[in-house]
Amino acid sequence: MRDEPADVLVAGAGPVGLTAAVELRRRGTGCRIVDRLPRRLPYAKAVGIQPRTLELWDRMGLVRAALDAAAPLYGQLAYSDGVETARLEMRMPPGIPYGFAALPQYETERILEELLARSGTAVERGTELVSFAQDADGVTCRLAGPHGEEEVRARYLVGCDGAHSLVRKGLGLTFGGGAFADAYMLADVVLDWDLPYGYAVRSTHHDAAGRPDDVLVCIPLPGAGRYRVSMPAPPELSSPSAGPDGVAHGLEGGPRPELPHVQAVLDRLSPRPVTASGLRWSSVFRISHRIVDRYGEGRVFVAGDAAHIHPPTGAQGMNTGIQDAWNLAWKLALAVAGDASPGLLASYDAERRPVGEEVVGRTVRHAAEGVRAGPGDGDGATLLLREAQLLLGYPASPIVLRAEPDGASPGPRPGDRAPDCEGLTGRIEAHPLRLHELLRGSEHVLLVCAPRADSPGVPELAALTDGLPAGRFTAYAVLTEGGTAPAWAPLPVFLDGRGDFARVYGVREPTAFVVRPDGYLGARLTPPTAAGLSAYLSGVFAEGPSG
16 A cells, blocks of 8 residues: 555546646656556547547647657548539648657557656556545545555546446536437458548448438558448347446447458448458447536546547547547646636636537537537538637637737637747757757747837836746747847847748737647737736736746
């Protein structure tokens, strides 16, 4: 039995729990992470990786490992009753650093777990959270593991323990929604067709009334001809089932589909003659759509499938859960250190629950209609950016500072994702940098922007960095009209030689931007003042800057 308390206990070591643990440890926060399974499962359950997730992995320092292990996703081919009806190209517009990728969940977990191990923290396998009770000072958790039961004291508990979450049930959270009646087969197979590499395939059959009655979805995986295929399960494999909590969602036990089951659907729906082989794994999968009434209470929080479940359409689930974990982890790290404002942790629910509601609603609609632009989606380009999770933001967040009216300046607003841009040159670097390179691995970043080094007020802008929370901020000056960097400056200086930063961020006069640890704008200050920066900091930190 361990006697030392944990700052944070994370229950569940899937991609969401591992992300939370990595981000906590990266900030020096003590963390234990437990999982009831003795080892990672070799299942390609969640495979789609969104461009926004790759941006976060870039900040974490693991994007290279993920890209090396992943396959590209260039688009989707749609067929209706054997005829190609659409080809959705999933190419990102200029300025977006990453495209879509496919990575089996077991590979995502491996990469995250290896990164976590480098911080000195290992997943405690075969160890399950069986109960917890919280009080004003912490959470008392009961764990059952290979050596029996133990009681551990943690300051905070994060439930990343899936659709049947014990943490969610222990908090008494409602999990409202419904379920799809049909069961589906999932399988990891090799297909020998001649369809273009890197494209997902969706093939739908319609009945005499024009209603869809059969569907095949194939997502490319790393490896020659390898796909994760999903399709309706035959009656002999689709007996009704649900967990003890009444939630039917995820992989089921019982009989598993064999290659003949998969081949029968391919024979009905494949747009090309094809033979399936190389079955790695298969399962029957059930789908619910539910969301909790709140993302936490007191010192206990839920994230990922413990908070929201929905159809896998558009690969939104795991990616949404990873962003849940990111949003919560940087706030928990400040709370553990005693640096958080009183309302900071409450902003997790305020920011992430509206995202969960939108994702659940959208994926349910897309599961019924297919992924295409519809009412409220905007044009195809907007739909693509939304599926890439690049349009998510927190404009109504209680910790985002809206210091000027909407539309007062062009460019991103507080609460928006901080867009990338190119062409920043420093005084030592021999090649231009992307803005996201400056943000990599950082906490809050203050960007103090002015047209030239001799612009009125530039020295005063640099003085905004006085009193920033120690170790929590990095500050840079960006000169938007280029020129020559001053021989000495109180901040590192970058020149916007191509004007890309000024164009993307809509900078026309001296302005300061605060970029949060998760890559969203916390504030836009035009003109930048110490009072404005202090107003933002007071919503996030226990104490803002003096003066």
